[in-house]
Amino acid sequence: MPEAERRYPEPTDGLKNLVRPLTDLLVDRAGSSAPAFTFRDYAADREGTEVTLSWAELAEQVRAVAAELSKITSPGQRVAILAPQDLSYVTAFLGALHAGTIAVPLFAPEVSQHGGRLVGALADCAPEVWLTSSEALPAVRSLAEENPVPMPKQILAVDKLDPAGAGYTPPALSLDAPAYLQYTSGSTRAPAGAVITHRAVAENSNQAAVAFGVDDTWTCAGWIPFFHDMGLVQLLCVPVATGARSVFITPFNFIMRPVRWLRQLSDFPKVFAAAPNFAFEYATRKVSESDRAALDLSDVRAVINGSEPVRASTIAAFQEAFGPHGFPATSHRPSYGLAEATVFVTNTREEGPTVTAFDRLALGEHRGVIVARGTEGSIDLVAAGRPHGQLVRIVDPANGTLRTDGDVGEIWVHGPNVASGYWEQPERSAETFGGRIDGAAGIPGEGWLRTGDLGLFHDGLLYITGRIKDLIIIDGKNHYPQDIEATVEAAHPVIRRDHVAAFAVTTEDGREGAAVVAEFNRKAAPEGFDEKEVARAVRRAVSAAHDVKLRDVLVLPPGAVQRTSSGKVARAATKARHWEKADER
Template sequence: MSLAEHPPSDGVVPELRPLTTYLFDRAGSVDPAFTQLDYSTERTGVEHTIGWNELATRVRATAAALADVTTRGQRVAVLAKQDLNYVVGFLGALHAGTIAVPLFAPEASQHGDRLVNALADCTPEVWLTGHGTVDTLRGLADEAPVPMPKQIIAVDAIDEKIGDGFQAPSLDLAEPAYLQYTSGSTRTPAGAVITHRAVVSNTWQGGTAFHVDESWTCAGWIPFFHDMGLIQLLTIPVLFGAHSVFMSPFDFIMRPARWLRQMSGYPNVFAAAPNFAFEYAARKVKDADRQDLDLSGVRAVINGSEPVRATTIAGFQEAFGPYGFPASAHRPSYGLAEATVFVTNTREEGPTVTSFDRAALAGDRAVPVPPGTEGALELVAAGKPHAQLVRIVDPHTRTVRADGAVGEVWIHGPNVADGYWRQSGGEIAQRSEDTFGGSLADPPEGTPGARWLCTGDLGVIHDGLLYITGRIKDLIIIDGKNHYPQDIEVTVQEAHPAIRRDHVAAFAVTTESGEEGAAVVAEYHARNGEDELDPAEVTKAVRRAVSAKHDVKLRGFELVRPGSVLRTSSGKIARAATREKFWSDSSGTGTGGA
């Protein structure tokens, strides 16, 4: 029975081997393994392809080069651009028995502080990159407050012959494979310790949940340093023998039509993107760029990493359904770095959208109502787990909640990380215990009592499907009622055309008198210059809409310049950081704007 043919089972993953052993199983094949679509020199793109045989040779050589300068268990940072060097470097670090740290080349991201903080946290002995980035990294090592590595290695300059005769260490599945740094922006960086067992288990879970096999194409642009990009575009192709075709996030943002052409140009496509990308593509891809698309070969496209909206799904289908995109291929899903990535996914039936009574949700109950009901809130199901356990838990009593009751999402399975790096003491140790040390009080029969991952996400099970309702830390509680910030944010962005979609942050505030309330920071469109804006009109429209729809009186509203609302490195709204930037509890007012 092939990897793709294993039947699903509740919380059970078959016996698997370390990831790179599957690469060397294919070392005799010249079939394409990874293809980079490079738009840096040609508008139409240039394909750079590496076959399985060449990939295995280069990975072996990279592992041998690492063995010459560092030892098993040491950290090795991957600081390459989104290219084939990244693939070779990451797999080479795993094959050498070192702990890979997937990060990014300094010029490839605006999140320089995140890079510096992660390097300082894990103190890698070696940095892997491409030859074109070596000088930039030397400058980083000289100028930034990061530990100097023993060596910076350009993986594309390694002599392949040094891998001849290299004997890779025998890897224990319980050993750390890599550190996945989370994308939060307001806390000390935390690297989730992903073991060899966790990465190969979650790769199997994700691949078999979507029925990926060697005839499929894993396509996309999500960065390799992001958990979803790493698993969907790099590890799933290695485990299942699928062809990975990728581009850089920048190339997608510059011309989103490239993503659609990518999905149109290859067979049996498996892709993934956050919700904003579907809206962005539907809005930006021009009619002329759609005419020769054939999306009938798309098998599954994950929509995850941020709240999934029913209007986004409908808009994407309206835009690309006429060009063959199957409605059932849109697969809302849920995951997080601490679970490696994949947790739940929509199956072949496609998206499920359910309307819930808003007032009942405020009281932690999910009561379905007919679509279009006044006061209803549409939620998109994130699907079901595959070979792992998901429970909805009351975080105060640590008891499992019944279906239809909102609580914290807890996860148990071989894909869960071991904890956060450097957990021997202090803040990180406590975060590790709080996050990975969940224990159930009076667990139901057949349910493990300990070692649960406490996600911090709020959710509910309805008709066997998981719905994510928000984040515990972001919840706005007014007069004992729960209000979800993403719900208020949607209302705000629809209240006036001057407000930029998906550039709104809602958060809880406290006034000088101790009253709980909500405040909002929203960007205006760049096309609406300050001279053309009527802040009073926008503010009035927003306050009126929030009051009418949520029965909430805003304590403050800030209308700010484009780019002011902070985001995490994965593109999510950084509500706490935005609140800290624009709001002061001591004064009960914002710091500027409308």
Template sequence: MQMSLTDSHSSDDEVPADLQLLTSYLFDRSHSDAPAFTFLDHASDREGIERTVTWAGLAERVRAVAVELSRVTSRGQRVAILAPQDLTYVVAFLGALHAGTVAVPLFAPEGSQHTGRLVHVLSDCAPEVWLTSLDALEKVRALAENDSVPRPKHIIAVNDPAQPDGDFTAPDIGLDEPAYLQYTSGSTRDPAGAVITHRAVVANSWQAAAAYRATTDWTVVGWLPFFHDMGLIQQLAAPVFAGCRSVFMTPFDFVKRPVRWLRAMSGRAAVMSSAPNFAFEYVSRKTSEADRAGLDLSGVRVLIIGSEPVRAGTIAEFQRMFGPHGLAATALRPSYGLAEATVFVTATDDAGPVVTAFERAALAGHRGVPVGPGTSGALELVAAGRPVGLSVRVVHPERLVALPDGTVGEIWVDGPNVADGYWQQPERSAETFGARHGDAPGRWLRTGDLGMIHDGLLYVTGRLKDLIIIDGRNHYPQDIEATVCDAHPAIRRDGVAAFPVHDEHGVEGAAVVAEYRRGGDVDEAEVSRAVRRAVSTAHDVKLRGLELVPVGALLRTSSGKVARSATKQHHWGRG
């Protein structure tokens, strides 16, 4: 039985009442010599050396870290994970949970690219202990000397933790106690730490496993960073919960040679993986015919496409390119989630992607009017699927009433996977997590995302804070961004930010910052004319500002999303 988005929890989709702590599922398998996590080490070998830990080995190492933490800090204290993306990270995160401390998933400091994020997060939650690896220890100690960062009491390299004492007993941790702080990507505000309880992480792991029907014989393959919500749940927590093997590499190794992701999936049976929309476009652009030769993707059951907007053209091109290598069209699964819901909210079922064309003018008026494919003035949207074990409603953001199907409003979520709030931000927490509408029971999460329900499926249309309103008509920035991407071949895909700006009289208009590839016979004036003409034709909008920047210059969040608010602030101030 499939659950209606506007209904309460369906009994068939109810999260089980007998959930355990995430680490309990690990220790239930502590006598198994089956492989648990495999790190593909491309730094040591171009093709990747497999470094594997068994369930038994992982349990032993996790227990050792928990013992060490119990010696230097107390239950409930924050513990920052500043480790590289290898087996150390898995051990450190699970060890922090097992000790009853509150993990803060971050990353090892590398240069200055994301030092600002580390400084912000560490200052916000002031962890007493930092966990890292021997390889990263020197850089982590250097970060501790930064005057803007609260100095930790202890820095521990978990590669060689103390051996656990025989009389060590894990603390009696309640499911409703905090497990970790998941800091948001900061695409619209400064990053905030969503308080994820032990119940939320195991509930969301169950929801993900149930949505995709994952079992112990599946293999999760990926490269997403563990400090990001999708990477942490899909590649670490859900495999521990479901007891399936996780094979992973670093994001850097994927970006350097994206074919590595495909080769890690090739030839395996019952594979599940996940990535944002831009990664699928990146793979399609950056893999050659020689790269694709010999790939066998027939064992790929699920490829989760997250991070709005999921584009119909991206799905079609990826399937066109890799279908001949055994990839089933139904394996591509658009989804929707956010850190404040741990990550998972909705998923496409095994029927595969659903793409619907809607009248663009009607969407400007918050109505979803489906039209035939290829209709002039239509906008194709990709369905994000249905929820499992939680409720989703579309609500008028000002009147706070549930809206009928086919009407665009704010997406609200209620379920055991919803975070408890933001770390030490009671007002913002009440605003985001304490929402109520009509006589509906429950504590609803206001996602800040806009969407609608059509034919029982959720369609995400954009962000409430990013909406551009010109002459009373609503324009979604990702819609304008897609037009700009298609306006000229020199514009980089996923390298465009559109946002509202105001003139001296407060009248709203639209501005765009776009990355473009210089060189050849292309000049900036030609690209600029093509962009302005395309936006005017498709949206009846005259851009108030357009700035073309070199590839790589656009401001992004730590998870790779275009940071519209930061880009606007950088290029146009508060205008």
């Protein structure tokens, strides 16, 4: 049994029986005047204005939403959340859960490259009611009228509902009934709604709270969108589960001025936050020294770095920039999760980040060989931590047998936080959630979530090495696309960091190979650049580092590399968009 389970065992049956639906916990706090959710709004004031709901006010508004839903639909029906990232989203989502309906956390329609994802999700689950805010109501109505989606019975602006719902009696909620559908990013195929039960979200919120130490004296801060699994659980569900205060801003306001996120971390006590790796790099580059000087980050307790590959260089740069302003190095917490496990699977504990160098060639052969950092042919990987309250194993996906510690395989997960399947997709559900491990004593033989991610355990810590579907195989050798992408980024200063996609291709004569799409940085070459020179530099660098001859290198304007709704590089979508054109050249 790995170190992870020895130190963090499964909860006992007695503890499992204490799990309760989130809205039951909210009802318990209905008499509290303590602040529950605070939205920092920068729409009218550059410095921001705060709008806060106490637990009592939140409970009243949630009850009003649930009471209104009970007049229109019935428990078990889908209810879409199409609200902007403000307090209306919080009351809409919790109101749908309180009514016993199945919430579908999406986003308000706006100018976005992810509009197709929104339409696809609505068409897939056909919600009977759409919940939004009065501000977004016109756009939501236009969405219903102008797109091929099932027309809802009613569209409600939750901020205009009569709060008088005192006589409403909510239905009893079964822990094993669906609470919401978490639509996946859909980077390679149509999005699917992972069915998250009331038990799964309660368990995962508790797993995160115990693993990070969050309680009602903490502050959950951030900007990740509520329709994203990490934003929904970290900023909305964990606060309800623990009584911690949630303070949030919009993703747009983070992008416009990333210091706003750092001010959240500075202004509130015992902060628990989360962001993808790019956000740490972005904040390091964009927050000026004068803005940093006003920060006191000494009470930041834990900041998750996840959702995309975590870079050791990012951690070091962020610490160099914000360590002098109090940010504790051990508070940087690389973690791993996915929507199909509600979100949280493993996380770094109080020891902070662990970086280990592996031999690149050996990883391509599915072996984790440790070498000294800086060794030629090595790659630094950042540990994603340990599981808590769930089982994580490394499995040979071809035959369902366990891999030994130090060997690379597919990451499989088993626990009460795992989704029950995909909404009305039995074959896809069986493929993803029906993993079987044969011949292993002491663990369940079936019901394993096959994540599609590759990784290994070393010294009890999980290291993520890549995605099975993204693996580039040339002449029988495995190459991880993120490794090639990192080499491409460093090959020439004109290439835009974190905006490179490498993928496998097959030429007309049937040969295997790899190609790259890279965006250029306009600021690095304001007067233009020689595209052929950049391509030659990329080819040389990839050949030297990986012994791979690229079939093509496309250096294109910003926007060429496709991304999922959670910000990850969508390699398959980028390949579909650009490779045919490249092949015709």
